[in-house]
Amino acid sequence: MAAADVARQMTEGARNLSLSGHVGFDSMPDQLVNKSVCQGFCFNILCVGETGLGKSTLMDTLFNTRFEGDPAAHNQPGVHIKSNSYELQESSVCLKLSIINSVGFGDQINKEESYKSIVEFIDTQFEAYLQEELKIKRTLHNYHDSRIHVCLYFIAPTGHSLKSLDLVTMKKLDSKVNIIPIIAKADSISKNELQKFKIKIMSELVSNGVQIYQFPTDDETVAEINGTMNAHLPFAVVGSTEEIKIGNKMMKARQYPWGTVQVENENHCDFVKLREMLIRVNMEDLREQTHARHYELYRRCKLEEMGFKDTDPDNKPFSLQETYEAKRNEFLGELQKKEEEMRQMFVMRVKEKESELKEAEKELHDKFDRLKKLHQDEKKKLEDKKKSLDDEINAFKQRKTAAELLQSQAQQSGSQQTLKREKERKNNPWLCTE
Ligand code: GTP
Ligand code: MG
Secondary structure, eight states: OOOOHHHHHHHHHHHOOSSOOOSSSHHHHHHHHHHHHHHEEEEEEEEHHHHTSSSHHHHHTTTTOOOOOOOOOOOOOSSEEEEEEEEEEEEEEEEEEEEEEEEOOOOOOOTTTTTHHHHHHHHHHHHHHHHHSSSSSGGGGGGOOOOOEEEEEEEEOOOOOOHHHHHHHHHHHHTTTEEEEETTTGGGOOOHHHHHHHHHHHHHHHHHTTTOOOOSSSHHHHHHHHHHHHHHEEEEOOOOOOOEETTTTEEEEEEETTTETTTTOTOOOOOHHIIIIIIIHHHHHHHHIIIIIIIHHHHEEEHHHOOOOOTTTSSBBBHHHHHHHHHHHHHHHHHHHHHHHHHHHHHHHHHHHHHHHHHHHHHHHHHHHHHHHHHHHHHHHHHHHHHHHHHHHHHHHHHHHHHHHHHHEEEEEEEEHHHHHHHHHHHTTTOOOO
């Protein structure tokens, strides 16, 4: 029987029994609380909003402390993410709080890319968690969870409508993080205008399909307050760490020449509503939603991208082992196909090279034959020339011998005549010589 069937049978077939005495498992919730308190909690808030909208002041006001941090420069070439972590304690509960700021958001002339680094940051935290989950040796119980639990989106108090930057950014973020939109510096907008502005913002969010975080109404202990608060969104907040004496009480407020805005006065702004909803009532739900909804979506998409699925093409359950085997076979098949392709390519290349070499060899032979013939012709021409030269030399030699013979004959006849004349002169001394 499959493990899933066994589990189903165990839950479906369970009988209700009554206890005849106290056993002690009613302390489970206390055990859970004690364990959680020991472990401490972590909560990560992402503040997105244009520079100088009062993000840092609101964080200081919300947590009744002063987080260090300098105002951001307005001349950033792009948006970058800055994360600061703090350890806070209230009664016996420790909270590891991280405040993440989108520094330089909305400062660039071209704001098209503004959301990218924020989305990347959120995904990187999901990826880190997924990698930890996929490890053989996991340490999830003391893993420092850096996933973003809530995004406070600061809207400029223009009184008109949302800017396209706000809509685009919220749309890109809404499937990755719980967004709570807030109207910043709400003391700079009149009461009437504020109501209209809130309605306008909500209708724009709806018409653009932006999903903001809804305070949950499924838990009856908080259903009423959460339901009421959902109708107040977006919260119009004022931040201040300055304490002013009002009556005989010190109160957080902003003082102006014309009067005082009390941060914690619900007639002045929605700061208390935000603090209640964000920290006192729904902090755990925000953590849960991050894990169960946003991380789950990221994880599903990532695993599907990697080729994992829960069912096969016939919609039958498909285990991780089967997926692994199928992927392995698919990979091996692809590898074999690639190998065969490469082998064929190699054979083809060898054939090509072989025919190229044969062609070159043939060309060389032809060239050799041509040169050989040329050489033979040249040799023959030279031999003919030599022969004719030899003939000329022989003819010359013959002519020379004949000439020499003639010359010697002429000399002989000349000397015989001289001797004859000598004889005649001796015989006749009166004969004069010429
Ligand atoms: P960067 O970190 O530089 O982007 O600014 P920020 O959004 O953190 O704003 P910050 O909290 O530094 O506040 C900027 C200025 O706005 C300061 O002078 C604050 O005193 C003022 N400020 C903050 N909150 C409010 C508010 O609710 N109303 C009004 N009128 N001014 C506020
Ligand atoms: Mg700041």
